[in-house]
Structures are given as C-alpha cells and as structure tokens.
Amino acid sequence: MSVFALHRGCVTLGGREILHDVSMTVDEGEFVAVLGANGSGKTTLVRTLVGLVPLAAGDLDIFGTPIARFRDWPRLGYVPQRLAVGGGVPSTVREVVASGRTGRARRLRRLGRDDQHAIDHALEDVGLSHRAKDAVATLSGGQQQRVLIARALAGEPDVLVLDEPTAGVDADSQDTLAGALGHLSRQGGSVVLVAHELGPLAGLIRRAVVMGGGRVLSDGPPPTPEGHHSHEGHVHTHAHLSDEPQRTSVLEPRTFDR
Amino acid sequence: MSFLQFAFMQRALVAAVLVGAAAPAIGTFLVQRRLSLMGDGIGHIALTGVALGFLLGTAPVLTAIVVSIAGAVTIELIRERGRTTGDVALALLFYGGIAGGVLLIGLSPGGSSATLVSYLFGSLSSVRPIDLVVIAGLSVAVIGVVAVFGRELFAVCSDEEVARVSGLPVRFLNILVAVTAAVTVTVAMRVVGLLLVSALMVVPVATAQQLSASFRATLLGACAVGVVASVGGLVLAFYADVAPGASTVVLALGAFLLGAVGSRLRPVR
Numbered sequence: 364m365s366v367f368a369l370h371r372g373c374v375t376l377g378g379r380e381i382l383h384d385v386s387m388t389v390d391e392g393e394f395v396a397v398l399g400a401n402g403s404g405k406t407t408l409v410r411t412l413v414g415l416v417p418l419a420a421g422d423l424d425i426f427g428t429p430i431a432r433f434r435d436w437p438r439l440g441y442v443p444q445r446l447a448v449g450g451g452v453p454s455t456v457r458e459v460v461a462s463g464r465t466g467r468a469r470r471l472r473r474l475g476r477d478d479q480h481a482i483d484h485a486l487e488d489v490g491l492s493h494r495a496k497d498a499v500a501t502l503s504g505g506q507q508q509r510v511l512i513a514r515a516l517a518g519e520p521d522v523l524v525l526d527e528p529t530a531g532v533d534a535d536s537q538d539t540l541a542g543a544l545g546h547l548s549r550q551g552g553s554v555v556l557v558a559h560e561l562g563p564l565a566g567l568i569r570r571a572v573v574m575g576g577g578r579v580l581s582d583g584p585p586p587t588p589e590g591h592h593s594h595e596g597h598v599h600t601h602a603h604l605s606d607e608p609q610r611t612s613v614l615e616p617r618t619f620d621r
Numbered sequence: 622m623s624f625l626q627f628a629f630m631q632r633a634l635v636a637a638v639l640v641g642a643a644a645p646a647i648g649t650f651l652v653q654r655r656l657s658l659m660g661d662g663i664g665h666i667a668l669t670g671v672a673l674g675f676l677l678g679t680a681p682v683l684t685a686i687v688v689s690i691a692g693a694v695t696i697e698l699i700r701e702r703g704r705t706t707g708d709v710a711l712a713l714l715f716y717g718g719i720a721g722g723v724l725l726i727g728l729s730p731g732g733s734s735a736t737l738v739s740y741l742f743g744s745l746s747s748v749r750p751i752d753l754v755v756i757a758g759l760s761v762a763v764i765g766v767v768a769v770f771g772r773e774l775f776a777v778c779s780d781e782e783v784a785r786v787s788g789l790p791v792r793f794l795n796i797l798v799a800v801t802a803a804v805t806v807t808v809a810m811r812v813v814g815l816l817l818v819s820a821l822m823v824v825p826v827a828t829a830q831q832l833s834a835s836f837r838a839t840l841l842g843a844c845a846v847g848v849v850a851s852v853g854g855l856v857l858a859f860y861a862d863v864a865p866g867a868s869t870v871v872l873a874l875g876a877f878l879l880g881a882v883g884s885r886l887r888p889v890r
Contacts (some may be wrong), residue, residue, distance in 0.1 A: 414786065439787070455773075455834055
C-alpha cells in the first residue's frame with residue numbers, strides 16, 4: 364500500500380499557485396528525499412502531504428484513504444523546520460518528547476508503560492537520554508533538532524516527514540540523526556525528508572524527488588557524485604572532493620540561488 | 622488574625638485561594654503560547670460586559686462572562702485565520718472593550734465611570750455568598766479543564782502544527798483555552814479587578830519559571846505563588862485599606878523579583 368499518493372495536486376497560498384499539477388507516490392518502506400532550491404515548493408509539498416496545506420485541486424490519499432476521511436493521524440510523524448523548541452514556559456527535554464505521544468494517549472489516563480517505553484526509546488534513538496531532565500532551551504541548536512525528531516519518534520509513526528532536519532545542525536547531530544532514521548527505516552518505516560544538503564543521510568536515500576518552480580523536475584535514484592552531469596534537469600552538484608565521496612553534497616546551496 | 626472575624630473576609634479568603642490557583646493554571650498555557658496579554662485583552666472586553674449588565678439591569682457577572690467568552694473566541698478565530706496577527710487582534714479588542722464599557726455605563730440609568738472602579742481594581746468586601754458559590758464553581762471548572770486536557774493543551778500550545786498532524790482536535794483545544802481564560806477573567810474580576818486580572822495569570826508564571834526547568838513544575842509553582850500573593854494581597858488590603866488587586870499584584874511582582882535574585886544564586890540546569 365502507498366503511504367502517500369498525491370495525484371495532480373495544486374496548492375494555492377495567498378492567491379498564488381505554489382504547486383502546479385504535482386503527482387507523487389511514496390510506498391511503504393521507502394526513504395525519499397525532496398530536493399530543490401529555495402522557493403521550489405519542496406516545503407509546501409511535504410506540508411501538503413501531512414495535511415497542513417489544503418489542496419486547491421487534485422487528490423491525496425494517505426495510507427490508501429482519501430485525506431478528508433483519513434483519521435489514523437498517529438501513524439504520521441512530522442518534524443517541522445523550527446529555529447528553537449518550545450514556547451514561553453521552560454520545558455524539559457522529556458516533556459517535549461512526551462508531547463509527541465499525546466496523539467496516541469488517552470484523555471484522563473496517565474501515560475502507560477508502553478507510552479513511557481516509546482518515549483525512552485525515542486530519547487535513546489537521538490542520543491539524548493542523559494539530557495532528559497534538562498530544560499530544552501539549554502541545549503544546542505543541533506540537540507534541539509534531535510529533540511524535535513525524538514518528539515515525532517515517540518508517537519511510533521509508520522512514516523516520518525521531516526522538513527530540513529539537517530539545516531544548521533552540527534556534524535555529530537547529523538550522524539545521530541542519520542542513525543535514528545536508518546533505524547526507523549530498517550524497521551519498515553517510511554521516511555520523506557526535505558533537504559538542502561544530505562551529508563550523512565546520503566547513504567540512506569533510495570529516491571530523490573527534485574522540485575523546481577512548483578513542479579517535479581525529476582524523480583528517481585538519488586544523484587551520485589559521478590556521471591549524471593549531462594542528464595537533463597540535472598540540479599545536483601557535489602563537493603568535488605574525490606577523496607571524500609561519502610560526504611557528497613547533493614545540493615550545494617549556491618547552485619540554486621537564482 | 623482579627624480579619625477572620627468578618628464573614629465577608631472569610632468569603633473573600635476562600636475566593637482568593639481559588640482564584641489564586643486557577644488564574645496561573647490557565648495562565649501557564651497562555652504564556653507557553655506567547656499570548657501573555659490575552660488575559661488583559663479579555664479583561665478589557667469583560668468591562669463592556671459589566672457595563673451591559675448595568676444597562677440591562679441584570680447581574681454584571683453574567684453579562685461579563687457571556688461577552689468575554691464571545692470576545693475570547695473572536696480573538697482565537699482571528700488568530701486562526703492568520704490575516705491579522707494575534708497582536709493586532711488583541712489591540713483592537715482592548716480598545717473596543719474599554720470604549721464599549723465606558724459608553725454603555727454612561728447610557729445606563731444612574732451609571733457613571735466611577736461605578737466601574739470596583740470592577741477595574743477589585744473589591745473583596747463585595748463578595749456575597751452567592752458570588753462565592755459562582756467563583757468556587759467556575760474555579761473548579763478551570764482547574765478541571767487543566768487537569769483533564771493538560772497534556773493536549775501542552776502539545777497544542779507548544780507546537781500547533783505538530784499537534785494538528787498528530788490528529789489532536791486543535792481548533793477545539795484552542796477555543797477551550799480561550800473560553801477557559803475568559804471564565805478565569807470574570808471569576809478573578811471581583812478579587813483582583815479586570816485591569817489586573819492578567820497580572821495574576823502571568824506574573825506567578827514568570828516567577829515560577831525562573832526557578833524551574835520543567836513545564837509541570839512551573840505550572841504547580843505558579844499556582845502556589847498565585848495563592849500566596851492573592852491571600853497575602855487580601856490581608857494587606859484589609860489592614861492598609863487599599864484595593865486588593867493592587868496589593869496582590871505588588872506581592873506577586875515582589876515574588877518575581879525574589880525569584881530573579883534566587884535564580885542568579887541557583888542557576889537553572
């Protein structure tokens with residue numbers, strides 16, 4: 364069964380059409396990167412997939428159910444692009460991660476043993492168990508990004524949708540992030556992520572959807588450092604560091620600044 | 622403890638404890654959402670409700686509740702539309718509320734702006750037995766909402782979009798916060814007054830969060846600070862013959878300063 368099936372989707376925001384006739388299917392167990400320049404529509408695409416942005420035209424099925432009738436939201440995990448975690452009141456790392464469990468929890472009941480295990484595992488997956496009782500505001504930017512991912516993992520989603528999870532994140536946190544996503548993927552989970560630069564995630568990605576001007580420019584295996592240069596719609600560049608192929612930068616930001 | 626001999630002071634004390642706990646409890650969620658001034662906006666709108674009560678000859682508390690709930694829901698809906706920022710929506714309602722209140726009180730028979738003063742700054746000596754029943758019922762309702770929906774409210778107030786994706790009833794929860802805040806404002810109106818009600822929702826939270834790393838501890842600490850400030854403020858008001866709203870808020874601000882000094886000495890982890 365497909366996780367997401369978007370058919371001829373159009374999205375209009377503030378009177379301007381942002382996505383034009385976009386079709387995209389994500390199957391169970393897939394690990395998909397959505398690539399593209401700033402303003403290419405990649406963030407709008409993933410926000411549409413998780414139901415935050417309404418379709419002006421077209422159809423979207425989530426786990427085989429049209430979005431209007433879809434109710435099994437806890438199967439989705441979403442990690443938005445945020446500069447910082449939390450609101451105006453201090454919260455501990457564990458409190459923020461536990462809030463990701465709310466969709467699965469029952470009202471008027473304390474969180475059960477399953478819930479606590481899921482929260483513990485999510486914290487372990489992102490390597491922040493030792494910071495669980497600390498105020499989230501005292502963490503570094505990269506660690507806060509890991510908290511956001513743990514929050515989504517705590518809901519034990521079948522698909523995780525992440526918007527630029529690696530933006531502005533230090534190398535250690537990127538490695539931890541890649542480990543956590545790899546773990547989810549090996550357990551059969553699907554991952555859709557928006558990225559500007561793949562870094563350590565490059566090895567996990569099986570498919571890249573490249574967006575440009577609100578359309579899908581290409582959809583297929585991720586670009587590799589060698590070959591493909593003459594390919595039409597070629598939008599990737601690489602770091603040109605032959606001694607460091609594993610650090611392939613699929614998208615160098617300056618290539619995209621139009 | 623001679624103030625306890627007076628029946629009106631006994632009633633006022635019970636009211637102060639209830640309001641002192643309820644206002645910061647919902648206030649913590651407003652602060653989490655960065656809508657600290659929402660209580661203030663609702664307080665201004667409630668003034669129109671009070672004046673409407675005088676004009677119609679009904680109990681001002683009833684009209685205040687109705688009008689402030691309507692106002693709070695309006696703020697929420699405007700915010701949700703996203704066309705006007707929450708900030709501007711609040712400003713519009715602030716001015717509309719005050720202007721409406723003064724206008725309506727002027728139209729009501731024998732009414733003048735002076736009539737509104739006890740509602741603006743609180744007047745504990747006016748808490749009648751029936752008021753106490755209403756205050757008690759509504760305070761319990763506010764605390765009940767926080768107890769039952771606290772987990773969901775935390776999720777929505779922390780990250781609305783993520784809460785939406787995880788299937789929480791976001792709109793219902795947002796309106797629940799708005800209505801609960803409106804009820805709190807009208808409950809607290811008698812004790813601290815409409816102009817200072819927001820202070821009792823926000824200052825104890827600001828005090829508690831200086832010494833706490835967690836949301837839960839901040840919420841409970843804020844309720845404790847709120848009860849101490851409102852009871853202390855009442856006693857102070859009794860002996861010094863000042864408006865209880867002012868003495869309560871001054872005490873809460875004093876606690877905030879102490880907390881600020883304390884957090885310097887014992888940094889939050």
